[in-house]
Amino acid sequence: MDQPYLLLCLTSLFWAGNVVVGRYAAGQIPPMALSFIRWAGAFAIVLPFARTSLVRDWPLIRRHWAMMMLLSLLGVTAFNTLGYWSLQYTQALNALLLQSSSPLYVALFSLLLFGIRLTWAQTLGITISLTGVLIILLRGDPSTLFSIQLNKGDVGYTIALVVFGLYSALAARRPPIEPISFLAFTCGCGALFIVPFLVWEMSSGHFAPVNSVTIPVLLYVAIFPSALAYLFFNRGVELIGANRAAPFFHLMPVFGSVMAIGLLGERFQWFHLAGYALVLAGVIIAARKGSASHA
Numbered sequence: 001m002d003q004p005y006l007l008l009c010l011t012s013l014f015w016a017g018n019v020v021v022g023r024y025a026a027g028q029i030p031p032m033a034l035s036f037i038r039w040a041g042a043f044a045i046v047l048p049f050a051r052t053s054l055v056r057d058w059p060l061i062r063r064h065w066a067m068m069m070l071l072s073l074l075g076v077t078a079f080n081t082l083g084y085w086s087l088q089y090t091q092a093l094n095a096l097l098l099q100s101s102s103p104l105y106v107a108l109f110s111l112l113l114f115g116i117r118l119t120w121a122q123t124l125g126i127t128i129s130l131t132g133v134l135i136i137l138l139r140g141d142p143s144t145l146f147s148i149q150l151n152k153g154d155v156g157y158t159i160a161l162v163v164f165g166l167y168s169a170l171a172a173r174r175p176p177i178e179p180i181s182f183l184a185f186t187c188g189c190g191a192l193f194i195v196p197f198l199v200w201e202m203s204s205g206h207f208a209p210v211n212s213v214t215i216p217v218l219l220y221v222a223i224f225p226s227a228l229a230y231l232f233f234n235r236g237v238e239l240i241g242a243n244r245a246a247p248f249f250h251l252m253p254v255f256g257s258v259m260a261i262g263l264l265g266e267r268f269q270w271f272h273l274a275g276y277a278l279v280l281a282g283v284i285i286a287a288r289k290g291s292a293s294h295a
Contacts, residue, residue: 004239005248007232009065012251014232018225019099019252019260022084023092025217030275031084032201033208034221036194039076041222042230050184057177061185066174068185071174075167076190081197082160089153096253098157100133103246103286105165110242113169122243125286129250132278140271152253172242179238183231247286250279 025034054061062067087095103126109115118126138144174182208214237245254276261272 001240004236008236008240008248009243009251010175010235010246011233012248013255015222016096016252016255017059017261018221018229019092019095020256021217021220022087023095024090025084025214028203028212029208029217030064030206031088032081032194033206034079034218035077036191036198037054037208037218038080038226039187039191039194040223041218042226043184043191044167045222045227046180046184046187046231050178050180053178054184057175057181059102060175060177061181063132063215067170067174067241068182069189071170072186072189073166073193074163076170076186077193079117079160079164079167081189081194082156082163083100086153086156086160089151089159092256094154095157096256097133098154098161099156099252100250101158102161102165102168103130103243104244105162106242109166110167110172114173118243122286125282125284126250127249127282127286129279129282130256131277132186132280132282133250133253133277134168135271135278138271140269140274166235168242168246172237174234179231179235181228186230187226244286247283250283 022034083095105124107118107122111118208272231247235250257272257275
């Protein structure tokens with residue numbers, strides 16, 4: 001898989017669906033159960049394909065066990081569990097709006113940890129793309145921004161994005177193991193870290209029902225935004241770096257709008273076209289080869 005732009009576009013598509021599904025599941029599936037089933041399911045899906053690579057990469061994994069466990073804790077346990085919890089209290093619109101700030105956290109941690117600065121092209125691209133995201137989410141009316149009220153869900157989701165920014169910056173420095181090995185280890189290890197929170201949730205009387213509504217949700221989150229999206233994202237970061245990959249996060253609100261138009265019957269309006277054009281232009285400018293970061 002050596003096509004980073006395609007991989008990162010698919011990642012954004014699957015993660016946009018995860019926000020929509022996570023909000024849809026709110027009140028039906030408890031957040032800790034949803035997070036645990038997502039990653040335990042992803043681990044079960046990936047393990048048969050990763051077994052040979054895991055055995056071959058195990059010496060490197062053991063040598064870098066601290067980094068591997070930290071990445072599992074950040075990218076799987078903390079980000080996703082906090083994200084699902086937050087979606088119990090905020091709207092998908094708010095989450096998608098907040099998601100557009102992700103590249104800023106990636107850039108911040110890349111600078112603080114590794115001295116990697118954004119180039120002018122990346123800064124310009126992120127700014128243009130963010131403008132497009134805001135046009136879509138505010139429906140072309142800036143006054144909409146003042147009607148969005150922050151609550152604990154918004155704060156929690158923002159913290160989750162900061163955590164993922166740290167994960168993204170560190171993921172570019174992960175041990176040189178096979179992507180499938182990395183995914184299998186982080187899925188399994190991250191799921192184990194969720195167990196104490198799951199036990200606490202169940203002891204409070206909250207259980208995940210198994211029915212015709214929850215089964216498709218659980219299958220989706222285990223396969224698409226987990227097994228496939230993380231494999232694609234990690235490979236994309238490996239190929240072009242965290243700062244050039246980060247602007248693709250701006251595609252999530254675009255895909256979210258498309259889902260709303262296609263699945264919910266919303267009308268295509270002028271601000272969708274304007275926003276899409278700006279997001280696409282920003283991603284192209286920030287992610288092109290000539291915009292590589294400098295230490």
